[in-house]
Amino acid sequence: MQSTAQTPQSAAEKTCHKAEPFLRAExxxxxxxxxxxxxxxxxxxxxxxxxCKIPREKLTIVSGIGCTGRVAGYIRLDxxxxxxxxxxxFATGLKLANPGNKVVVYxxxxxxxxxxxxxxxxxxxxxxxxxxxxxxxxxxxMTGGQVAPTTPAGARASTAPYGAYERNFNLPHLAxxxxxSYVARWTSLHVRNxxxxxxxxxxxxxxxxxxxxxxxxxxxxxxxxxxxxxDETRFYQKNYEIRNGADPRLADLSLRGKIIVGKFVDRxxxxxxxxxxxxxxxxxxxxxxxxxxxxxxx
Amino acid sequence: xxxxPKGVLTGEHFLDGDFACAEGALxxxxxxxxxxxxxxxxxxxxxxxxxxxxxxxxxxxxEDEIASSICLQGAVWAGMKAMTVTSGPGFSLMMxxxxxxxxxxxxxxxxNVQRGGPSxxxxxxxxxxxxxxxxxxSHGDYEIIALCxxxxxxxxxxxxxxxxxxxxYRVPVVxxxxxxxxxxxxxxxxxxxxxxxxxxxxxxKSKPGEYLPYKPEFDGCIPGMVKTGDGYFxxxxxxxxxxxxxxxxxxxxxxxxxxxxxDKIRKNADKIVRFEEDGVEGADVVVIAxxxxxxxxxxAIAMARxxxxxxxxxxxxxxxxFPEKRVAELSKKIKSFVVAELNYGQIFYEVQRVAAxxxxxxxxxxxxxxxxxxxxxxxxxxAAAKRS
Numbered sequence: 001m002q003s004t005a006q007t008p009q010s011a012a013e014k015t016c017h018k019a020e021p022f023l024r025a026e027x028x029x030x031x032x033x034x035x036x037x038x039x040x041x042x043x044x045x046x047x048x049x050x051x052c053k054i055p056r057e058k059l060t061i062v063s064g065i066g067c068t069g070r071v072a073g074y075i076r077l078d079x080x081x082x083x084x085x086x087x088x089x090f091a092t093g094l095k096l097a098n099p100g101n102k103v104v105v106y107x108x109x110x111x112x113x114x115x116x117x118x119x120x121x122x123x124x125x126x127x128x129x130x131x132x133x134x135x136x137x138x139x140x141x142m143t144g145g146q147v148a149p150t151t152p153a154g155a156r157a158s159t160a161p162y163g164a165y166e167r168n169f170n171l172p173h174l175a176x177x178x179x180x181s182y183v184a185r186w187t188s189l190h191v192r193n194x195x196x197x198x199x200x201x202x203x204x205x206x207x208x209x210x211x212x213x214x215x216x217x218x219x220x221x222x223x224x225x226x227x228x229x230x231d232e233t234r235f236y237q238k239n240y241e242i243r244n245g246a247d248p249r250l251a252d253l254s255l256r257g258k259i260i261v262g263k264f265v266d267r268x269x270x271x272x273x274x275x276x277x278x279x280x281x282x283x284x285x286x287x288x289x290x291x292x293x294x295x296x297x298x
Numbered sequence: 299x300x301x302x303p304k305g306v307l308t309g310e311h312f313l314d315g316d317f318a319c320a321e322g323a324l325x326x327x328x329x330x331x332x333x334x335x336x337x338x339x340x341x342x343x344x345x346x347x348x349x350x351x352x353x354x355x356x357x358x359x360x361e362d363e364i365a366s367s368i369c370l371q372g373a374v375w376a377g378m379k380a381m382t383v384t385s386g387p388g389f390s391l392m393m394x395x396x397x398x399x400x401x402x403x404x405x406x407x408x409x410n411v412q413r414g415g416p417s418x419x420x421x422x423x424x425x426x427x428x429x430x431x432x433x434x435x436s437h438g439d440y441e442i443i444a445l446c447x448x449x450x451x452x453x454x455x456x457x458x459x460x461x462x463x464x465x466x467y468r469v470p471v472v473x474x475x476x477x478x479x480x481x482x483x484x485x486x487x488x489x490x491x492x493x494x495x496x497x498x499x500x501x502x503k504s505k506p507g508e509y510l511p512y513k514p515e516f517d518g519c520i521p522g523m524v525k526t527g528d529g530y531f532x533x534x535x536x537x538x539x540x541x542x543x544x545x546x547x548x549x550x551x552x553x554x555x556x557x558x559x560x561d562k563i564r565k566n567a568d569k570i571v572r573f574e575e576d577g578v579e580g581a582d583v584v585v586i587a588x589x590x591x592x593x594x595x596x597x598a599i600a601m602a603r604x605x606x607x608x609x610x611x612x613x614x615x616x617x618x619x620f621p622e623k624r625v626a627e628l629s630k631k632i633k634s635f636v637v638a639e640l641n642y643g644q645i646f647y648e649v650q651r652v653a654a655x656x657x658x659x660x661x662x663x664x665x666x667x668x669x670x671x672x673x674x675x676x677x678x679x680x681a682a683a684k685r686s
Contacts, residue, residue, distance in 0.1 A: 009309070056531075057527060058527055073545065078398075078530065079532075079583065080533070082368060083395065086368045089364075089368045089369045092372060093332060093358075093370055093374075094357050094373065097330055097377065097380070098376035098377060102375070118365070118407050119365055122361040177552060288351050288352065289354030
């Protein structure tokens with residue numbers, strides 16, 4: 001009896017998904033639609049957290065508002081869900097106040113680049129030691145498929161019923177131009193590359209940025225008659241082109257055009273806190289009260 | 299707990315209200331300020347940024363007030379005491395995050411050195427038009443605490459109190475100063491660190507795994523706090539949330555959680571409310587004035603008394619919660635109120651509400667840009683004394 005009583009338990013342990021310890025299982029089911037790409041990126045993120053060797057209690061995740069903004073709510077780390085577009089300035093305070101911790105911002109394109117655009121460029125420019133993960137589904141999904149600054153020209157959206165006409169942002173180019181230390185783009189198809197990139201970004205000193213192109217079957221794909229999530233993933237498979245080290249200016253996204261992916265930037269720059277500490281040490285000498293750990297941690 | 303001597307500039311100083319506010323923050327243990335320049339509050343961040351590199355802490359000038367008003371909240375959840383500083387136009391931009399701090403119960407201090415408005419208004423000149431904004435400016439229902447100093451000394455003292463109240467009630471506290479108090483130089487006595495009481499953060503007594511971020515743990519209504527990095531794996535959100543901090547968008551959860559946010563201040567109002575009185579007993583007319591206007595009112599009252607009128611002054615120090623119990627009591631004893639403020643009637647309506655028609659309430663209004671002439675308040679006192 002004893003052995004049979006133990007069997008289902010150990011079987012359950014064996015069948016437990018490797019991501020489960022990192023998720024708030026009590027919050028499942030999640031809100032994401034079937035075929036949505038966000039869950040796939042979370043899977044990669046969880047694998048990257050394991051891979052990057054940063055102790056889990058030293059890792060905090062912050063999200064803004066939107067579909068991707070719900071990621072923080074499902075991850076079993078210190079996790080904070082703030083206002084629309086403001087995850088980066090919140091994360092900046094969190095990081096500077098406790099420099100020994102690693103802070104990840106996980107949010108969508110509308111949140112990070114439109115309403116949060118000013119914060120994005122300033123944090124990248126300061127080289128605040130943050131990892132920013134942006135799931136780009138090319139529209140405002142949670143509110144019903146409105147046009148975003150990332151919507152490719154010609155694509156339809158609920159507030160662009162005749163098609164979008166503004167030029168869309170090239171996020172890797174923006175991040176690179178602002179001074180980010182690490183910039184990569186992958187699609188939700190590229191699970192392994194993405195996991196590797198996330199792990200690299202988590203261990204990268206300074207502002208690291210990963211854009212992930214992901215399907216939104218309920219809104220963007222439906223409004224543009226692109227099929228379901230799988231069809232979109234097939235489209236990525238046919239049209240991606242890995243160009244590590246490419247000039248991100250060449251990575252513009254267009255409606256149904258090539259998707260340039262890869263690691264575009266990986267460079268050393270002093271972080272915001274290193275800059276502060278070194279500057280004050282030089283100008284104030286012994287009077288300066290050093291802030292944060294004195295090691296390489298920033 | 300006593301203040302950390304590292305931040306306390308003990309001694310007698312000649313400071314303006316803005317500098318005194320920065321010193322008050324340092325004395326209270328604030329080691330993180332996120333700010334954005336705006337007249338007439340800039341001297342607060344200028345002074346803090348000069349002092350903090352040798353005290354130990356962070357000053358960051360953010361890209362705008364929206365960013366500063368949330369950056370400090372990140373610092374709080376990482377364990378620090380933090381403040382942001384602004385004036386009217388910036389305060390408007392910060393409303394989003396005053397609401398977030400109320401919702402997530404983030405103890406922090408927002409300083410608003412008021413100038414004349416609306417919009418860009420009078421950047422370098424005084425106003426008191428943000429009183430209702432401090433109370434109602436962010437969307438939804440919540441309660442905050444707002445303090446109103448009338449001197450540089452009080453800017454120091456009340457900034458210490460602002461931090462203490464924010465920790466005690468886990469609420470954003472607004473230091474509602476005005477340009478005159480901010481830019482006025484007077485003697486400020488900063489006590490020894492050992493004589494300054496500092497309210498320590500209400501850290502949870504629960505262990506990781508047992509901790510519920512929004513379960514009341516202190517005084518029956520205040521949840522215990524944690525900080526990032528301690529293995530609690532906590533969650534907090536601006537969405538309506540249950541005791542686990544998880545979104546629960548049901549009317550029942552809204553009722554339970556938002557009512558607690560409101561009640562923790564309303565039910566403790568007697569403990570929080572502070573005011574000062576002068577010659578109120580036996581008065582026929584009581585003048586209600588706060589901030590710089592209380593000092594002008596003081597002069598007007600002295601003139602009225604010389605004319606034989608029985609006039610007292612009630613000066614709210616906590617403008618929110620409003621000292622309504624005291625105003626209600628007085629409305630049963632006196633003949634008339636005069637409210638003097640640098641706006642076209644804000645606290646005036648609050649006094650009318652509380653007086654509930656028992657006595658007339660007269661308004662000595664002023665659009666700002668300068669302070670009242672004492673004669674203007676005197677005129678209202680005389681009219682009030684005649685009509686009552």
